[in-house]
Amino acid sequence: MDGKTQNQMAWLFVLPVVVLVAFNAIIPLMAVVNYSVQETFGNNMFFFEGVKWFEQVLNSDRFHASLGRQLVFSGTILAIEVPLGVAIALAMPRRGAWVSVCLVLMALPLLIPWNVVGAMWNIFALPDIGMLGRLLNDLGFNYNYTQQPLSAWATLIAMDVWHWTSLVVLLAYAGLSAIPDAYYQAAKIDGASSWAVFRYIQLPKMKRVLTIAVLLRLMDSFNIHTEPFVLTGGGPGNATTLLSIDLVKIALGQFDLGPAAAMSIIYFLIILLLSWIFYAVMTRDEEA
């Protein structure tokens, strides 16, 4: 069929991977499941509570608010980063010395530790002594990300666009490089407009890598914690408290293990569900 040999011995090859990942994934996950159905009063005494925590979390306004903010955040950054990344990849030179220069400079933000990204933007956007904050205020905008929710959101989104658009660029560029020159020549002979070239040649060829890009950005934007935590700490008030920030507040700040664990599981299931829906929709026509 696909040229692969049936060989059950292959399990020996994957065994080390399975053992290592399972050790890290299954034991902690079971611990979370345990907490999510129990109540503790300290002293390592646990009482079975059933689905009480799940009901509590699902009905709490606080969870709805964080989830809402999370969806707005993920939706906004996807709507900006994906088209912007594709546009930049299209405008990049195809060959020559500049390609390496572009790729190296663009990959730079991806390799900066996440808390440094947060700290860097924190310094960059300070309203009195930061370059961005000073510039905006001198231009007459009333900008202060530690006081106004709107400023905080704008900074948060600018930071994420700064941090991750390059990933979309790299992926889209890789997809574009894989298109043979013959396709473009054929389009030229047919007198196709540049929009037609994009719509019928470049976009279909990029579909695969863009699927990876959107999946990675969706998963990672849902998991984002360190950068907004360092930038705004979830504030002002709760204005930028995304799901993971709220979760860490509940689990490590208030030590409410039960609700935190139940929230973890709901949170993980939402990511799995969203990724799966997107993946299924994108690969629907390939299966047929």
Place this chain on the structure above:
Amino acid sequence: MRKLGWLIPALYILFLLLPIYWLVSMSFKTTNEILGAFTLWPKKFTLENYQKIFTDPTWYNGYLNSLIYVLINTAISVVVALPAAYAFSRYRFLGDKHLFFWLLTNRMAPAAVFALPFFQLYSAIGLFDTHIAVALAHCLFNIPLAVWILEGFMSSVPKQLDETAYLDGYGFCRFFLKIFLPTIAAGIGVAAFFCFMFSWVELLLAKTLTSVAAKPIAATMTRTASSSGYELGLLAAAGTLTIIPGAFVIYFVRNYIAKGFALGRV
């Protein structure tokens, strides 16, 4: 329109470099200058901040700790991912597709969900505050990624290579080490790059699993920032130094970065 096309990447790169410039320039300023007046470049150029980092063991040990666990993690991830990726690319076996998907789901696991159980798990087995604990914990997301990338590279090598080698009398181990690995050297480089990258930038788990002996540089930064007041210059210098290893690694793999993504399969 065509002629001005270069403007888009150029403006984008400018946007990327501005915050980095601000960080670097701040690292050469004195605390007085930072807090006192707004200056676009250091008026009184100083190396004081860097001097402090290179002479204070709590600072430079942070860098060493980070580098140690990142390198251990990269080595473990790539070494165990190699045979697994070979199995996924060459053989069909019971549950192979499900296993592959399960591996990928671990890439989605929010670190925030796992922080507390990880702390308890590694404390229970006595590895808390060791480099190996962080290296093992980062395997959670790096091994699936390494398997994913390597499988893509391996599948692009024709199966005839394996068969010819066996006909020539090579045993599996000799074939794998002497012929197959050199063929996919680029893939190994890309996989190692991504493992290095994700282990280097991750902080939440690294911070949760360490206290003193293996504390990563990123955690040294956050704790210093909060404990000893508002030393922005020092913070900026430490941040600048964390960019260097990454820039170094990117330079070496610049030709393979784009390729590595393209060959991976969803």
